[in-house]
Amino acid sequence: KQEVTQIPAALSVPEGENLVLNCSFTDSAIYNLQWFRQDPGKGLTSLLLIQSSQREQTSGRLNASLDKSSGRSTLYIAASQPGDSATYLCAVFPGTSYGKLTFGQGTILTVHP
Amino acid sequence: EAGVTQSPTHLIKTRGQQATLRCSPISGHTSVYWYQQALGLGLQFLLWYDEGEERNRGNFPPRFSGRQFPNYSSELNVNALELEDSALYLCASSRTVTNSPLHFGNGTRLTVT
Numbered sequence: 001k002q003e004v005t006q007i008p009a010a011l012s013v014p015e016g017e018n019l020v021l022n023c024s025f026t027d028s029a030i031y032n033l034q035w036f037r038q039d040p041g042k043g044l045t046s047l048l049l050i051q052s053s054q055r056e057q058t059s060g061r062l063n064a065s066l067d068k069s070s071g072r073s074t075l076y077i078a079a080s081q082p083g084d085s086a087t088y089l090c091a092v093f094p095g096t097s098y099g100k101l102t103f104g105q106g107t108i109l110t111v112h113p
Numbered sequence: 114e115a116g117v118t119q120s121p122t123h124l125i126k127t128r129g130q131q132a133t134l135r136c137s138p139i140s141g142h143t144s145v146y147w148y149q150q151a152l153g154l155g156l157q158f159l160l161w162y163d164e165g166e167e168r169n170r171g172n173f174p175p176r177f178s179g180r181q182f183p184n185y186s187s188e189l190n191v192n193a194l195e196l197e198d199s200a201l202y203l204c205a206s207s208r209t210v211t212n213s214p215l216h217f218g219n220g221t222r223l224t225v226t
Contacts, residue, residue, distance in 0.1 A: 034214055043117075043203055044217040051212050089156070091215075097169045098211055099146045099161040106155075 002027045004092055006104035013080055013111055021075040021107045023090035028068045031093040035064050035075050037086040038106070044089065047075070080111045115139065117218035119204050125224045126194050134189040134221045138206030144168075145187040146207075146215060147179060151200035159202075162187055163209055194225045 003026045013019055023033070032051050036044040048057045048064040050073065056065040063076040073090055087108050091101040118137045126132050138145050147159040158171040162181035170177075176192040185206075191198055201222050205215040 032212060036217070041201075041222075043119075043219040044205075046214050046216055049212070049214040091156075097161070099144060099163075099205075099207070099215070100158045100169055100171065101146075101148075101156075101215065102158075103156040 002030075002092060002094065002102045004090060004102050004104040006088075006090060006107050008107060009105070010108040011110070013109075015080060015082060015111055015113050017080050017111075018076070018078050019080055019109075021077070021088050021090075021109070023073040023075070023104055025071045025073075025092050025102075027094075028071050029095045030068065031095055031098065033064075033066055033073050033093065034091050034101070035062075035073075036089045036091065038089060039086050047088075077109075080109075082111050082113055084111050085109055117204055117206050117216055119202075119218040119221050121221060122219070123222045123224070125226065127226055128194055128196060130194050132191045132194060132198075132223055134191075134202050134204075134223070135186065136188070136204030136206075136218060137186045138204075139216055141208065142206035142216075143185050143209045144207045144213075145181055145185065146205040147187070147189050148203045148205065148217075149173075149200045150203060150220070151197070154200075156203070160189065191223070196225050199223060199225045 035047040050066040061078040087106040144163040179189040205217045207213040
């Protein structure tokens with residue numbers, strides 16, 4: 001059974017810092033991995049999708065990497081801003097049953113001015 | 114481009130009643146997914162519909178059911194509501210290609226009293 005773990009569970013940083021969020025998964029036979037953010041009481045906003053054949057994806061200040069062999073992904077946020085405060089979730093796509101994502105518990109990020 | 118829309122935003126029911134939640138996918142998306150986000154339990158996969166067919170379901174009892182209509186919108190039905198069904202129900206959609214990211218709506222908050 002696939003298990004996804006996110007470390008740290010919570011992170012508080014001053015504005016302007018670069019930071020790294022970690023995601024690990026137990027079964028390396030994944031298809032893709034997707035990072036989301038969730039604001040309180042809201043749905044999920046898609047940040048980045050990394051296909052299994054890719055090593056990283058970039059969008060603006062965000063960079064996500066994927067190492068299937070070690071079962072790890074990282075989300076790098078450059079020059080953090082208070083608007084980045086949210087819960088960040090990673091989700092892995094299984095090798096079969098494409099839409100049956102397994103989510104981590106999330107990292108609660110607070111960026112203070 | 115309009116995102117995934119869900120209705121109603123909030124729904125209050127009493128134990129034993131039935132609840133119906135609705136979802137409209139992004140235009141051009143044919144796959145619809147339902148997830149439950151209960152407090153302390155994280156995001157759990159419920160159902161996946163594609164081209165009007167149920168493709169997969171998660172570990173939920175049969176009183177959780179749904180359907181997808183010819184216009185690709187979907188509804189989730191929960192019968193014989195129990196207190197532990199109280200949660201945020203999130204709908205997502207994607208194109209029916211294996212490297213398509215999932216896009217989520219803002220959810221329906223179901224409260225069972």
